[in-house]
Amino acid sequence: MQIHSYFKEKLKNNFVKNFLTLLTGSIIGQLIIFLAIPFLTRMFSEEAFGVFTLFTSTIILLKTLATLNFELAIILPKRDKDAINILIFNVILILLFSLLLFLIVFIFKNNLASLLSIEQLSNFIYLIPLSVFFLGNISALEYWNNRNNTFKNITTGVISKSATMSIFQLFTGISSFKSIGLIPGLIAGQFFNFIILIKLSLKSVLGLKKHVTLKRMLYLISKYRDIPLFNTLLTFTNTLSNELPVILISKYFGFGSAGLYGLAVKVSKTPPGMVGQSISLVFFNEASKLYNGNGDLHKLLMAMQKKLFLTALLIFIPIFIISFFLDFIFGNNWNDAGLYVRILLPWLFTMFLNSPISSLIEILNKQKAFLVYGFLLVISRYLALYLGYALFNDIKISLMLFSGVGVIFNLFIFIYFLKISKQSKLQKKKVYK
Numbered sequence: 001m002q003i004h005s006y007f008k009e010k011l012k013n014n015f016v017k018n019f020l021t022l023l024t025g026s027i028i029g030q031l032i033i034f035l036a037i038p039f040l041t042r043m044f045s046e047e048a049f050g051v052f053t054l055f056t057s058t059i060i061l062l063k064t065l066a067t068l069n070f071e072l073a074i075i076l077p078k079r080d081k082d083a084i085n086i087l088i089f090n091v092i093l094i095l096l097f098s099l100l101l102f103l104i105v106f107i108f109k110n111n112l113a114s115l116l117s118i119e120q121l122s123n124f125i126y127l128i129p130l131s132v133f134f135l136g137n138i139s140a141l142e143y144w145n146n147r148n149n150t151f152k153n154i155t156t157g158v159i160s161k162s163a164t165m166s167i168f169q170l171f172t173g174i175s176s177f178k179s180i181g182l183i184p185g186l187i188a189g190q191f192f193n194f195i196i197l198i199k200l201s202l203k204s205v206l207g208l209k210k211h212v213t214l215k216r217m218l219y220l221i222s223k224y225r226d227i228p229l230f231n232t233l234l235t236f237t238n239t240l241s242n243e244l245p246v247i248l249i250s251k252y253f254g255f256g257s258a259g260l261y262g263l264a265v266k267v268s269k270t271p272p273g274m275v276g277q278s279i280s281l282v283f284f285n286e287a288s289k290l291y292n293g294n295g296d297l298h299k300l301l302m303a304m305q306k307k308l309f310l311t312a313l314l315i316f317i318p319i320f321i322i323s324f325f326l327d328f329i330f331g332n333n334w335n336d337a338g339l340y341v342r343i344l345l346p347w348l349f350t351m352f353l354n355s356p357i358s359s360l361i362e363i364l365n366k367q368k369a370f371l372v373y374g375f376l377l378v379i380s381r382y383l384a385l386y387l388g389y390a391l392f393n394d395i396k397i398s399l400m401l402f403s404g405v406g407v408i409f410n411l412f413i414f415i416y417f418l419k420i421s422k423q424s425k426l427q428k429k430k431v432y433k
Contacts, residue, residue, distance in 0.1 A: 018151050018285070022278035025155025029162035030270050036166035041263070041330040043173030044182060050255030052182040053262030055124060057243035059131045064236045066097040066136040068228035072362050073220070074143040075288055081211035082220055087144050089217050094136035102129040124183045134190035141197040144205070146285055153200040157193045165189030230368050231361070237374035241381045245402060248382070252389040252398075261399075264340035267326065272315050272352040279308070284359035291363050298421040301357055312352050316345055343399045347406030354410050357417055364420055373413065380405045 041049075070093060073086045105125055138157065145153045169185035172178060250258040283304060291297055323341040326334055361370055384405045388398025 018149065018282045019278050021151040021155055022282065023275060025158045026274035026278055028155075029158040030274050032159070032162040032166050034270070036170055037263075037266070038330055040169055040173060040182070041334055043170075043178070046256040046259035046333060047254075048181045049259030049262055050250060050257070051124075052186070053246050053258055054250050054255070055128070055131075055183050056186065057246040059128060059135055061236065061239055061243060062101065062128065062132045063135045063139070064232060064239055066094050066101075066132050067139060068093060069231045069235050070221075070224070070227060071136075071140040071143045072231065072359075073224040073227055074140065075147045075284060076224065076362070077220070078292060080147075080208055082216070083144070083147055084205065084208040085212055085217045085220050086224070087140060087205070088212050089221065090140040091137060094133060094140070098129045098133035098136075101132060102126070105129060124181075127183060127187055131187055131190060134187070134194045138190065138193050138197060141194075141201050144201055145197070148204055149285075150200070150204070151282075153197060156200065157197045160196050161189040161193035163189075164192040226365055226368075227362065230371060234361070234370045234374045237371075237378045241374075241378040244378070244381050245385060245399070248385045248389070249395060249398075252385075253395045257395050260334065260337050261340055261395075263326075263330065263334060264337045264344060267323070267337070268319055268341045268344050268348055271319060272312065272348060275311060275315065276352055276355045279304075280355060280359065283357060284363075287357075287359060287363055297360070297363075298418075301360070301417065301421045304357060305353065308353050312349055315352070316349050320345060339396065340399060343396065344403050347403040347410070350407050350410035350414075354413055354417070360417055360421060366420060373409075377405075377409050380409070 067090060070086060070090050074083050074090070077083050077086070105128065109125055142154050142157070145151065165185045165188060167185075168188040169182050172180060172182070172185060245261060246258055249261050287297060287300060289295075290300060320342065322329075323338040323345075326338040326341070330337065360366070381402055384401035385398045388394060388396075388401050392398075
C-alpha cells in the first residue's frame with residue numbers, strides 16, 4: 001500500500017506526468033525503429049546507411065537556418081495571444097526558406113553536390129527542402145503543444161513518424177525499389193508526423209487566430225530578436241560540431257565508415273536521447289514558468305542534475321554491455337560499430353547531463369556569451385577529426401579525439417550553468433529587496 005501511495009502521489013506531479021507522457025512516446029517510437037534496424041542492416045549496405053546519415057545531418061543543419069530558432073520563443077510569452085503570433089511567424093519563415101532552398105537546389109544542383117562532396121545525394125537533393133519544411137514545422141508545432149501542456153499530441157506524432165518510416169523502409173528493402181535506399185522512408189515518416197500534429201493542434205490555433213496581426217508579430221520579433229541574432233548562430237555551430245563526424249568521415253574515410261558511425265550513434269545516442277528530449281521539453285516549460293514567477297532556478301537545476309546523473313548510469317551501463325554484441329544483432333558487417341559506441345560513450349554521458357538544462361541559455365538570455373563557446377567547440381572538434389585523419393589516417397583515433405573534446409567542453413559548460421543559475425537567484429533577491 002505504501003508503494004502504491006508513493007507512485008500515486010508522484011503521478012499527481014505535473015512534471016512527472018508530462019515527462020512520462022513524452023518518454024512513453026519516445027520509447028514506443030524508438031522501439032519500433034530498433035526492431036526494424038536488424039532487418040534493415042541485412043537489406044541495405046553500410047554505404048546506403050552512410051548516405052542516409054549524411055542526408056539527415058544535412059537537414060538537421062538546415063532546419064536551424066529555416067526556423068532561426070524562433071520556435072524556442074513560442075513557449076516564452078506569458079500570453080497565448082503573443083505565442084500564436086510567434087507560431088504563425090515560424091510557419092511563414094519555414095515556408096519561405098524552404099522555397100528559397102528549393103530554388104537554389106534547382107539552379108545549382110550539380111555545383112552544390114560537388115562543392116559539398118555529396119555527389120551520392122544528388123538523386124535525393126530535391127528532397128532536402130521538403131524534409132527541412134517538415135522538420136521545421138514539426139518542431140514549431142511540438143513547442144506549441146508543449147506550451148499548451150498537450151504532450152499527448154507530441155507523443156502521437158513521434159509514434160506515427162517512427163511507424164511510418166520503418167514500415168516504408170522495410171517495404172523498400174524487400175521490393176524492387178531497394179535501390180532508392182532509406183531516405184524516402186524518412187520523408188514519409190516526417191509527412192505523417194506533420195499532418196497529425198496539424199490535425200491535433202488546429203483547434204487551439206484557430207481559437208486564437210483573431211489575435212494574429214502583423215503589428216503584433218513585428219513587435220514580438222523585435223522583442224525576441226536575440227534568439228535569431230545570437231541563438232541561431234550558436235545552435236548552428238553546436239549542431240555543426242555534432243554532425244561534423246558524419247560530414248568528415250564521409251569525406252575522409254568513405255560512406256561505409258559513415259554508415260558504421262551512424263549506426264553506432266543511433267545505438268548509443270537514442271536511449272539517452274529519448275529520456276533527455278522528454279526532460280528537456282518539460283524542463284524548459286517548468287524553468288520558464290519558474291523564472292517568470294521569480295522562482296529559484298539554481299535549486300531546480302541542482303535537483304535536476306542529481307536525477308540526471310543517476311538516470312545516466314542506468315542508461316549508459318547497459319549500452320556499454322550491449323556494444324559487445326552488435327555484430328550478432330545487426331550482422332557481421334557491423335562489428336566495428338560496437339567499438340565506435342564504446343569510444344563515444346564518455347562524450348555522450350557528459351552531453352546527457354547538459355542537454356536537458358541547456359534551455360537556460362534562452363531563458364536567461366545568455367546567447368551572446370555562448371557564441372564564443374560555440375565557435376571554439378566546432379573548431380576543436382574539426383581539428384580533432386582532421387588530425388586523426390591527417391596524422392594517423394585512422395577513424396578510431398579521430399573518434400577518440402572527438403569524444404575527448406566533447407567531454408572537456410561539456411564539463412566546462414556544466415560549471416557555467418551552475419554559475420548563471422546562481423547569479424539569476426541573487427539578482428532576483430536584489431530586485432525584490
